Amino acid sequence: MTYRPQYAYPFAPLGKEDETFHYSFDSTTTPLLGQAIAAGGQSNDIQLPTEQDAPFFCRGIKIQLGTAASNLYVQLRTPHGDYINVPYVPLSNWATGTGLAPAGQLDVPLPDEIECPPGSAWTLFLYNPTLGSVNPPAITLYGVKQRKCGSRRMA
Secondary structure (H helix, E strand, C coil), rough: CCCCCCCCCCCCCCEEEEEEEEEEEECCCCCCCCCCECCCCEEEEEECCCCCCCCCEEEEEEEECCCCCCCEEEEEEEECCEEECCCCEHHHHHHCCCCCCHHHHHHHEEEEEEECCCCCEEEEECCCCCCCEECCCCCCCEEEEECCCCCCCCC
């Protein structure tokens, strides 16, 4: 899926260029996202690191559980220590606003991009208020990396 910003963001400063980029975190990249959360349990301080080569400007977030709605609660902290939501909120409400569509169907655009310095990390907190175990979601951070002109990394 490609991400298209919903809001107009400023151009990169003179001498820099924006490269569309995303970070994906799931059970294959983040071991704690591969462990089910027990009934009434929490999984705290799950680190979602960014690369050290350039600043990342987050413009949208997607939390994906698959096709089923979930009662899992989530809290997300930016690399600057600010919480996107306080207190924990149901994943279905955070991802869609109404709770009617399953989490993961939409990405949530951010009206103000969040700058992530090179090598910084987001922190994810999960809480399971249900009577059964729940698998953690996959997280995708959409945005741009800002590099010096001509320093784009070759893939």
